[in-house]
Amino acid sequence: xxxxEMAAYTTDFIMETVGLTMIYRSGKVVVPALxxxxxxxxxxxxxxxxxxxxxxxxxxxxxxxxxxxxxxxxVLIEGIDIAELSDAQRTEVRRRKVGYIFQRFNLFPTLSAxxxxxxxxxxxxxxxxxxxxxxxxxxxxxxxxxxxxRPAELSGGEQQRVAIARALINHPAIxxxxxPTGSLDSRNAQQVLRVLQSLNEKLNQTIVMITHDSEAAxxxxxxxxxxxxQIFNHHGHLAYEPELEGLL
Amino acid sequence: xxxxxxxxxTRTFISVLAVAIGVILMLIIGGIVSGTLNEYxxxxxxxxxxxxxxxxxxxxxxxxSSATLPEKLALKLKEVQGVGxxxxxxxxxxxxxxxxxxxxxxxxxxxxxxRLQITSGRGSLTGDEVIxxxxxxxxxxxxxxMSLTVLNHSFTVSGICRxxxxxxxxxxxxxxxxxxxxxxxxxxxxIKAAPGADVSRLEAGLNDAFPGYRFRSTKDExxxxxxxxxxxxxxxxxxxxxxxxxxxxxxxxxxxxxxxxERTREIGILKSLGASRSFIVGMILKETVxxxxxxxxxxxxISEVARKAIISAFPTxxxxxxxxxxxxxxxxxxxxxxxxxxxxxxxAARMDPVxxxxxx
Numbered sequence: 064x065x066x067x068e069m070a071a072y073t074t075d076f077i078m079e080t081v082g083l084t085m086i087y088r089s090g091k092v093v094v095p096a097l098x099x100x101x102x103x104x105x106x107x108x109x110x111x112x113x114x115x116x117x118x119x120x121x122x123x124x125x126x127x128x129x130x131x132x133x134x135x136x137x138v139l140i141e142g143i144d145i146a147e148l149s150d151a152q153r154t155e156v157r158r159r160k161v162g163y164i165f166q167r168f169n170l171f172p173t174l175s176a177x178x179x180x181x182x183x184x185x186x187x188x189x190x191x192x193x194x195x196x197x198x199x200x201x202x203x204x205x206x207x208x209x210x211x212x213r214p215a216e217l218s219g220g221e222q223q224r225v226a227i228a229r230a231l232i233n234h235p236a237i238x239x240x241x242x243p244t245g246s247l248d249s250r251n252a253q254q255v256l257r258v259l260q261s262l263n264e265k266l267n268q269t270i271v272m273i274t275h276d277s278e279a280a281x282x283x284x285x286x287x288x289x290x291x292x293q294i295f296n297h298h299g300h301l302a303y304e305p306e307l308e309g310l311l
Numbered sequence: 312x313x314x315x316x317x318x319x320x321t322r323t324f325i326s327v328l329a330v331a332i333g334v335i336l337m338l339i340i341g342g343i344v345s346g347t348l349n350e351y352x353x354x355x356x357x358x359x360x361x362x363x364x365x366x367x368x369x370x371x372x373x374x375x376s377s378a379t380l381p382e383k384l385a386l387k388l389k390e391v392q393g394v395g396x397x398x399x400x401x402x403x404x405x406x407x408x409x410x411x412x413x414x415x416x417x418x419x420x421x422x423x424x425x426r427l428q429i430t431s432g433r434g435s436l437t438g439d440e441v442i443x444x445x446x447x448x449x450x451x452x453x454x455x456x457m458s459l460t461v462l463n464h465s466f467t468v469s470g471i472c473r474x475x476x477x478x479x480x481x482x483x484x485x486x487x488x489x490x491x492x493x494x495x496x497x498x499x500x501x502i503k504a505a506p507g508a509d510v511s512r513l514e515a516g517l518n519d520a521f522p523g524y525r526f527r528s529t530k531d532e533x534x535x536x537x538x539x540x541x542x543x544x545x546x547x548x549x550x551x552x553x554x555x556x557x558x559x560x561x562x563x564x565x566x567x568x569x570x571x572x573e574r575t576r577e578i579g580i581l582k583s584l585g586a587s588r589s590f591i592v593g594m595i596l597k598e599t600v601x602x603x604x605x606x607x608x609x610x611x612x613i614s615e616v617a618r619k620a621i622i623s624a625f626p627t628x629x630x631x632x633x634x635x636x637x638x639x640x641x642x643x644x645x646x647x648x649x650x651x652x653x654x655x656x657x658x659a660a661r662m663d664p665v666x667x668x669x670x671x
Contacts, residue, residue, distance in 0.1 A: 128583065130583060130664045130668075151587065151588070154582070154585055154586070154588075155585070155587070158584070158585025158587075159585070161585070165580075165583075165668070169580045171314075171580070173314035173315055173317070173318040178314070183584050186584050229584070
C-alpha cells in the first residue's frame with residue numbers, strides 16, 4: 064500500500080468512533096460499558112465485532128445506530144457526529160443511513176413479509192427514490208414464494224431474510240446486525256451469513272455485525288474483539304475462546 | 312393499522328362498543344329531550360295563534376309558570392281592535408303521565424286554526440269530561456265513555472281528537488281551576504289577530520296597552536329553539552355530551568395505553584427503523600380514528616334502531632335525530648377518542664428505543 068492509498072484508507076471512513084465512552088449510572092452505582100473506543104469502518108467493509116457477554120458490544124451497536132447518546136466521544140457516520148445531534152436529528156440519520164438486523168428478527172407479527180418490508184419504505188418517506196424495488200430485494204433473498212406469508216408462517220431463516228430485506232430496502236449506508244444468527248439453527252445460520260456476505264461482496268454493502276459465533280465472524284472481512292468495554296484486537300486470530308463462553 | 316386492530320379483536324370490539332355507547336347516549340337522551348320539547352313547541356305554533364300572552368318573565372314552558380293571569384283579561388283583549396280570538400289556558404303538569412294537561416274553554420279554543428278535531432265521541436268539554444288525542448288513547452287503550460283519572464280526579468272521556476294539538480289531554484278550564492283552587496286564574500292565553508290586521512302593529516299596541524304582560528309572537532322561529540332557554544336544559548344537555556365524550560376519551564385512553572405497553576417492542580423496532588415521533592403519534596392517532604369512526608357509525612346505527620323502537624313502544628315520546636345532531640355526535644365521538652389517544656401516543660413517541668427493543 065503506497066502513501067496515497069494509505070491516506071485514502073485512513074480518511075475514507077463511512078463510520079468512525081472517536082474516544083467513544085458510555086457510562087451507565089443508577090444512583091451511586093456507576094457501570095462503564097464503553098471506554099474510549101476508537102473504531103473505523105470503511106465503505107464496503109464487513110466488520111464482525113466479537114467479545115464475551117457484557118463486554119459492551121450491544122452498547123456499541125446501539126451507539127453506532129444512534130439509538131443512544133454516548134456520555135463521551137464521537138460517533139461519525141459519513142462525517143456527521145451523531146453524538147452531537149438531537150434525538151430527532153439522530154432519528155433522521157438512522158432513517159437515512161442505517162439498517163438494523165436483530166437476533167430475534169423483530170418483524171411485525173400482524174404484517175406479511177411484504178408488509179414488513181414496505182413498512183420500512185413508508186417510514187423512510189415518499190420523497191426518497193428507492194434504488195431497489197421490493198420485488199428485486201425479495202427475489203435476491205429468495206423470498207418470492209413467501210412474500211405474503213406472516214412471520215409465524217416462516218422459518219427462522221426466512222424471517223431473518225425478511226428482516227435483511229427490510230434493512231436493505233432503503234439502501235442504507237451501513238447495516239448494523241445484532242447477532243443475526245443467534246436464534247437460528249446451523250443450516251439457517253449459514254444461509255443468512257451467505258446472504259450477508261453476498262450483499263457485502265456484490266452490492267458493496269457496509270456491514271457491522273455483532274456475534275458470539277466465530278464461524279459467523281469468519282465471513283466478515285475484519286474481526287474486532289472487545290473486552291471490558293474496550294477494543295483490544297482489530298484483526299488476526301481470536302484472543303478468547305468463544306465456545307467456552309457459555310461454560311464460564 | 313387495520314392489521315393491528317384485527318389482531319386484537321376483543322379489545323377493538325370493546326373500544327368500538329364504548330365509543331358507540333357514548334354516541335347512543337348523546338343521540339338518544341339528547342334526542343328525547345330536544346325532540347319532545349321541539350315537537351311540543353311546534354305543536355304550540357300549530358294552534359295557529361299569533362301571540363301568547365304570559366305574565367312578564369314567565370317561562371314559555373307552561374308547567375313552569377304559575378296561574379297568575381286573571382281570566383277576565385281575555386274579555387278586555389277581545390275588545391282591542393285587531394284582535395280576532397282569545398282563549399285562556401290553565402296548564403298543569405301531570406306527573407303520572409309526565410305531560411301537561413290543559414284546562415280550556417272549548418268554544419274559544421276551537422276558534423283557532425289548530426282547533427280540536429274530534430275523530431270519535433263528542434266535541435264536548437264540560438264538568439268532568441276529558442278529551443284526549445289518538446296517541447294518548449292508543450297508549451292507554453281509551454274509548455269515548457271510559458273513565459280516566461287525571462290529576463287524581465276521575466274524568467269521563469267524551470271525545471278523542473287528532474294528534475297535533477298542543478297537549479294530549481284537555482279538561483274543562485273551570486274544572487281544572489277548581490281542582491287547582493285557582494279560580495279565575497289562567498297560565499297564559501292564545502291570541503289571534505283579526506283577518507286583515509297588521510300583526511306587528513297589533514303586537515306593539517298590545518305591549519303598550521298592557522304593561523307588565525308579555526305578548527310573545529308564535530311566529531318567532533326562536534320559539535322552536537326555546538328548549539335551550541329552559542332552566543337547566545342547557546346544563547343537562549351539556550352533561551350528557553360531556554359524559555359521552557368522557558366515555559370515548561377514557562376507553563380510548565385505556566385501550567391505547569395498554570396497546571402501547573403491549574407493543575413496546577414494536578415501537579422500539581419502529582424507532583430502530585428510523586420512525587420519527589410524529590410518525591408514531593400519527594400511527595396511534597390513525598388507529599384511534601378507525602376505532603372511533605367505527606364506534607360512531609355503530610352508535611348511529613344502533614341509535615336509529617333504538618329511536619324507532621322507542622317511538623313504537625312509546626308513541627307519545629319524540630326522539631329527535633337531525634343531521635346536525637348526528638354530525639355533532641360524530642364530531643364529539645371522534646374528538647373524545649382523539650383526545651384519549653394523545654397521551655398514549657405521546658408516551659409511545661418518547662419511549663427509549665433501546666429499552667423498548669429489550670422489552671419482554
